[in-house]
Each structure stands twice: as structure tokens, then as C-alpha cells.
Amino acid sequence: MKKILIVDDEVNIGLLLSKFLTKNSFSVETAVSGNAALDYLSRQKFDLVLCDYRLEDTDGKTMLVKIKEKYPSTGVIIITGYSDIKLAVELIKLGAYDYITKPLYPDEILNTINKAIETQMALNENATEPAVENKKSKNTKAQAETGEFVVGQSSASKELMKQIMLVAPTSYSVILTGESGTGKESVAKTIHLNSARKDKPFIAMDCGSLTKELAGSEFFGHEKGSFTGALYTKIGHFEMANGGTLFLDEVGNLSYEIQAALLRTVQERKIKRIGSTKEIDLDVRIIVATNENFGEAMQKGKFREDLYHRFNEFSIHLPPLNQRGSDIMVFAHTFLMKANEELNRNVQGFSPEVEECFLTYNWPGNVREIKNVVRRATLLTETEEIQLKALPLEISTYAKATAIENAVENAISRSAAPASRTRDLKNAALEAEYDTILSVLREVNFNKSKAAKILNIDRKTLYNKMKAIDLDN
Numbered sequence: 001m002k003k004i005l006i007v008d009d010e011v012n013i014g015l016l017l018s019k020f021l022t023k024n025s026f027s028v029e030t031a032v033s034g035n036a037a038l039d040y041l042s043r044q045k046f047d048l049v050l051c052d053y054r055l056e057d058t059d060g061k062t063m064l065v066k067i068k069e070k071y072p073s074t075g076v077i078i079i080t081g082y083s084d085i086k087l088a089v090e091l092i093k094l095g096a097y098d099y100i101t102k103p104l105y106p107d108e109i110l111n112t113i114n115k116a117i118e119t120q121m122a123l124n125e126n127a128t129e130p131a132v133e134n135k136k137s138k139n140t141k142a143q144a145e146t147g148e149f150v151v152g153q154s155s156a157s158k159e160l161m162k163q164i165m166l167v168a169p170t171s172y173s174v175i176l177t178g179e180s181g182t183g184k185e186s187v188a189k190t191i192h193l194n195s196a197r198k199d200k201p202f203i204a205m206d207c208g209s210l211t212k213e214l215a216g217s218e219f220f221g222h223e224k225g226s227f228t229g230a231l232y233t234k235i236g237h238f239e240m241a242n243g244g245t246l247f248l249d250e251v252g253n254l255s256y257e258i259q260a261a262l263l264r265t266v267q268e269r270k271i272k273r274i275g276s277t278k279e280i281d282l283d284v285r286i287i288v289a290t291n292e293n294f295g296e297a298m299q300k301g302k303f304r305e306d307l308y309h310r311f312n313e314f315s316i317h318l319p320p321l322n323q324r325g326s327d328i329m330v331f332a333h334t335f336l337m338k339a340n341e342e343l344n345r346n347v348q349g350f351s352p353e354v355e356e357c358f359l360t361y362n363w364p365g366n367v368r369e370i371k372n373v374v375r376r377a378t379l380l381t382e383t384e385e386i387q388l389k390a391l392p393l394e395i396s397t398y399a400k401a402t403a404i405e406n407a408v409e410n411a412i413s414r415s416a417a418p419a420s421r422t423r424d425l426k427n428a429a430l431e432a433e434y435d436t437i438l439s440v441l442r443e444v445n446f447n448k449s450k451a452a453k454i455l456n457i458d459r460k461t462l463y464n465k466m467k468a469i470d471l472d473n
Contacts, residue, residue, distance in 0.1 A: 003027045007037040008052040034058035046074050047117050053080035068095040075120035149190040150334045152327030156319040167314045168194035175311050176289040178318030181368035184289035192245040200244030205237045208250035215258045226275020238271050241284050251288040263307045321363040335371045339378035348384045361398045
């Protein structure tokens with residue numbers, strides 16, 4: 001369980017934050033002064049400190065410097081009711097993960113906390129590896145332990161890691177392609193953590209959820225009063241990532257107008273916040289990701305070819321999980337270890353039947369899907385091994401359903417010549433019958449008695465029909 005220290009002299013705010021974070025599985029302590037917070041830190045190890053900027057006995061900047069000097073493995077987020085853009089930039093340069101203005105929104109603060117802890121863990125692992133190890137093994141181990149990147153043994157995984165380690169030390173912009181859920185953000189973080197920018201910010205941005213109206217403000221920031229609703233000065237993602245890496249996920253969803261603004265920024269390496277005339281110099285490495293086909297998008301005029309070539313200094317394709325063979329179980333055991341830690345469980349592994357299911361299933365949701373499946377199964381498991389009953393039906397019955405589909409296809413093929421199948425009424429009726437039987441069997445998890453009842457036939461008739469396609473076992 002991750003430990004958080006809240007430092008705020010407003011008792012009610014500290015109490016509300018503490019209750020909210022405790023409900024979200026964090027261990028929380030509160031302090032109402034800087035001295036009390038430093039006393040806590042001297043006696044306990046915390047993963048993260050949430051510190052109000054204005055305290056009675058000190059301020060957030062002083063606290064940040066002291067924490068980073070004495071407890072460098074602890075992440076820090078500064079919270080304030082006053083928006084000051086210069087101060088925000090200064091605090092981030094001094095080592096704060098983020099600078100958040102009140103009022104606090106639950107989803108936003110929780111997301112920021114989780115990302116801050118993940119980033120700090122990755123930096124800690126990277127900093128504490130023995131110096132005698134070579135660079136490649138050092139960084140590989142750090143990523144595998146922190147979960148940012150799981151290193152497998154398949155040829156696809158080895159090739160992926162080879163490309164990551166090749167491009168990471170450079171300043172190249174990178175395009176990551178692959179199906180949804182293949183772990184593109186994890187690869188982007190791995191590139192960042194193995195680069196010269198590893199001690200600078202890694203900022204991730206989901207372009208798929210941006211509206212055309214908000215995109216400019218999110219990318220470049222805005223000045224207070226620059227448009228209706230601009231109640232405070234906002235730092236854009238480019239400025240937050242200055243000196244580090246900016247990861248743009250689902251970049252293919254951006255509007256053509258925003259793409260043009262991005263092109264200017266990438267070419268000139270300068271930005272201006274909305275409502276400002278001052279230019280800000282940028283030193284940002286850009287990594288973009290998409291699950292779409294850039295070639296088709298450019299042909300249809302949905303993505304600018306000049307922007308694509310600016311991004312495409314190096315490209316990496318992430319293979320889907322079902323092409324990574326035994327690596328599936330490497331992912332499964334890694335996520336089991338993390339789920340045990342998160343849920344305070346001690347599940348040791350997977351039953352042979354579950355392993356067979358995992359290696360047979362096609363994993364359309366890729367790494368994201370197997371992570372969620374393992375977390376859910378760990379929560380449901382009260383024994384030493386995860387059993388078949390803890391898996392979702394679509395996974396536990398996948399092999400059987402696939403076998404039935406193949407058998408149905410073979411039976412239909414035997415009943416009619418390929419050239420006449422589409423015009424053969426007998427064959428069409430047989431196909432419809434088998435499709436219905438298969439659908440009902442899936443619904444009842446292949447319980448033949450329940451299936452016969454739903455199909456309104458007796459069990460003997462169902463057995464005979466299944467026997468005809470060699471599924472009577």
C-alpha cells in the first residue's frame with residue numbers, strides 16, 4: 001500500500017483529502033505544519049508528499065528543497081489556492097512532480113497522484129541499480145521491476161527492446177504504432193527513462209479526448225482572462241514537458257487546424273500561450289502514438305504529411321500480445337505480483353488450466369486486457385492459485401468455443417460442396433442450427449442440460465446433434 005503525507009494547515013482540507021485517498025487504497029498521514037511534516041518524514045518512509053504552498057511556519061518551496069535534499073526518493077506535489085506561472089515552473093525545476101491549484105477535483109488529483117508515484121518509483125529504481133551492471137541490463141531490470149515495461153523472451157519482445165535501447169539515448173522524435181492496449185505509453189516511458197532526459201519531466205497527453213476548442217489551451221496553455229472561462233493562467237503540456245519528453249497518445253485524432261499549430265511548434269521549437277505575446281523556447285523530445293494507419297490517414301487528408309515526417313525520425317511497431325507466445329505468462333506473473341501488492345494478497349500463481357487458457361486466448365485487448373483480467377482474478381481468488389472459475393467466461397470458454405466453431409465449419413463443409421454451399425438450403429439450415437446451438441452453449445458456459453432446456457429439446461437430441469460434429473465428449 002502506497003503511503004502519502006498531506007501537509008496543510010487547513011485541517012478540514014487535510015481531513016477531506018485523507019478520507020478520499022484512504023478510500024482509494026492509500027495509507028495516509030496528515031500534518032498541519034512544515035516542522036510536523038519533517039518529523040513524520042524522519043520517522044516513516046512516504047511515497048509522496050502533498051504539500052500546501054502557504055503554511056504557517058514555512059512555505060512549499062522551502063519544504064520541497066528540504067524533502068528533495070533529505071528524502072530524494074519521495075515524490076512531491078505542491079497544492080495552492082494561488083496561481084503563479086513563474087512559481088509553478090520554478091517548483092517543477094526544483095523537483096516537484098506537479099503544481100496544482102485549488103479547488104481540487106477528485107479524478108484529477110487521483111490521476112496526478114498515481115502518475116507521480118509511478119514516475120518516482122521508476123526514477124528510484126533507475127538510480128539505485130548497482131553501478132557494475134552494464135547500461136542495458138540496468139535499465140531493463142528497472143523497467144521490469146517497476147512495471148513500466150515488461151521484458152519478455154520471445155523474438156518479438158527482444159526485437160522491441162533492441163529498438164527501444166537503440167533510439168532511447170538519441171534526441172529523435174519517435175512514432176509508436178500498434179493495436180490499442182499494446183503498451184505504447186509504457187514504451188514511451190522506457191525510452192524517456194533510458195535517455196539523457198530521465199531526470200526531467202515525462203508528460204503524457206491523450207489527444208483522443210481533446211475537443212478542437214480545448215486542444216490549443218492544453219498544448220500551449222493560456223493567460224488568465226484570454227477567453228471566456230479562463231479564470232487563471234494555465235501551463236500547457238509543451239511547457240510542462242520542457243527539458244523532458246512529451247508523449248502524445250492517439251495523435252491521429254487531432255483536428256487539421258491543431259496539426260498546423262503543432263507543425264509550427266515542432267519546426268520553430270517555440271510556443272506562445274493563448275493571450276500572450278511572449279515566446280517561450282522549447283527543448284522537448286516528442287513521442288507520438290496511434291493505433292491507426294498513418295498512410296491511410298494522409299491519403300484521406302486527415303493527417304498532414306509534413307507533420308508526419310517531422311514526427312517520423314524513428315518508428316517502432318508494438319506487436320499484439322497474441323504474437324508474443326510464452327511472454328503472455330511473463331505479463332501474467334508480473335501483473336499478479338503487482339495485484340498482490342495492491343490488494344494485500346498472497347496468490348502464488350496460476351493453475352495449469354488457467355495457463356492453458358491464457359496461452360490459447362487471442363487477447364483482443366492486448367496488455368491492458370491481461371492486466372485487468374489478472375487483477376480481477378486475484379481479487380476473486382482465496383487459494384494459492386488462480387483457478388478457471390476466476391476468469392471471465394469469454395476467456396475460460398474460448399478454447400472450447402473455438403473447437404466447436406471449427407467442428408461446425410468442418411461439418412458444414414462435409415455436408416455440401418464449396419461451390420454449391422451458398423445455394424444449398426439444407427446446408428444453410430444446418431449452419432443456422434449449429435450457430436444457434438453454439439450461441440446457447442456459450443451463454444450457459446457449455447452446460448448441456450441448461451442448453452437443451454433453452455433450445456426446447458431433450459438432452460439426448462442435443463447430444464446426438466453434437467455427436468454429429470464430433471463434440472459428444
